[in-house]
Amino acid sequence: MTANLGPTPATDPHPRGAAIGDGGGSRDVVVVDGLTKTFPGPPPVTALHPCQFTIRAGEYVAITGASGSGKTTLLSLLGLLDTPTAGRYVLDGVDVADLDDTTRSALRARRIGFVFQAFHLVGYRTVIDNIALGLLYQGIPTRERRARARAAADQVGLGHRRHARCSTLSGGEKQRVAIARTLVRNPSLVLCDEPTGNLDTATTRQILNLLDQLHHTGLTIVVITHDPTIAAAAQRHLTITDGHLSEIRREHATTL
Numbered sequence: 001m002t003a004n005l006g007p008t009p010a011t012d013p014h015p016r017g018a019a020i021g022d023g024g025g026s027r028d029v030v031v032v033d034g035l036t037k038t039f040p041g042p043p044p045v046t047a048l049h050p051c052q053f054t055i056r057a058g059e060y061v062a063i064t065g066a067s068g069s070g071k072t073t074l075l076s077l078l079g080l081l082d083t084p085t086a087g088r089y090v091l092d093g094v095d096v097a098d099l100d101d102t103t104r105s106a107l108r109a110r111r112i113g114f115v116f117q118a119f120h121l122v123g124y125r126t127v128i129d130n131i132a133l134g135l136l137y138q139g140i141p142t143r144e145r146r147a148r149a150r151a152a153a154d155q156v157g158l159g160h161r162r163h164a165r166c167s168t169l170s171g172g173e174k175q176r177v178a179i180a181r182t183l184v185r186n187p188s189l190v191l192c193d194e195p196t197g198n199l200d201t202a203t204t205r206q207i208l209n210l211l212d213q214l215h216h217t218g219l220t221i222v223v224i225t226h227d228p229t230i231a232a233a234a235q236r237h238l239t240i241t242d243g244h245l246s247e248i249r250r251e252h253a254t255t256l
């Protein structure tokens with residue numbers, strides 16, 4: 001059973017790449033309807049039971065849940081890294097169900113940014129180089145790549161460190177580079193999987209401040225976390241228990 005949560009109707013298709021600073025809240029970036037994932041096993045495991053929700057442009061959503069509850073499964077579906085067993089997923093106006101692998105990969109590369117707990121940087125290369133790598137396969141000339149990388153470094157507060165090798169950076173600075181590498185591509189949706197999992201409390205606060213600033217520029221952000229501080233910082237809070245997704249609204253949880 002799915003429960004219809006949203007006041008939000010299904011979207012019309014939208015022009016490509018109008019993600020950041022589009023006014024926020026005016027369109028749906030994610031529309032999920034009956035989305036389900038069962039791993040065949042044996043024994044089969046339904047890691048995500050049918051759920052229905054919408055994420056509007058500019059929203060900042062935290063998804064929490066215990067280990068094994070289905071967080072990575074949901075993130076993989078939203079990030080087009082895996083395909084659902086059933087249900088509909090419309091990303092930025094595109095129904096992804098019928099896409100072939102190549103189109104799907106292109107859509108993922110163009111519209112989705114990932115930020116992981118492990119920063120996945122090239123340590124011996126500079127901040128600018130690592131950020132510019134985010135644009136490598138988009139046919140953008142080197143000069144423009146570097147200009148955009150410089151702007152993204154400034155945006156995450158690393159302009160003064162842009163020629164530093166990433167191996168010399170602190171954990172918080174590395175995560176800023178990883179975030180900038182995502183931003184430089186102007187994604188429609190940024191998916192963060194435990195982005196502060198490797199960071200101490202003070203640095204976690206700085207990264208949360210950065211996510212908050214980016215949220216205020218209109219970026220659409222989904223953070224998966226077990227950290228209640230992060231969930232509290234986000235604008236919306238979804239939680240997943242044994243594959244069942246709910247939305248936490250003040251004191252109440254609503255089944256999705």
Ligand SMILES: Nc1ncnc2c1ncn2[C@@H]1O[C@H](COP(=O)(O)OP(=O)(O)O)[C@@H](O)[C@H]1O
Nearest residue numbers: 039045047065066067068069070071072073074
């Ligand atoms: N490839 C897979 N094959 C079979 N079961 C899986 C697979 N991936 C995840 N699962 C199961 O699905 C459930 C949810 O996993 P996951 O989404 O990784 O949880 P979380 O990220 O919240 O820790 C778990 O019971 C897990 O064992």
Ligand SMILES: [Mg+2]
Nearest residue numbers: 068071072073
């Ligand atoms: Mg996980």
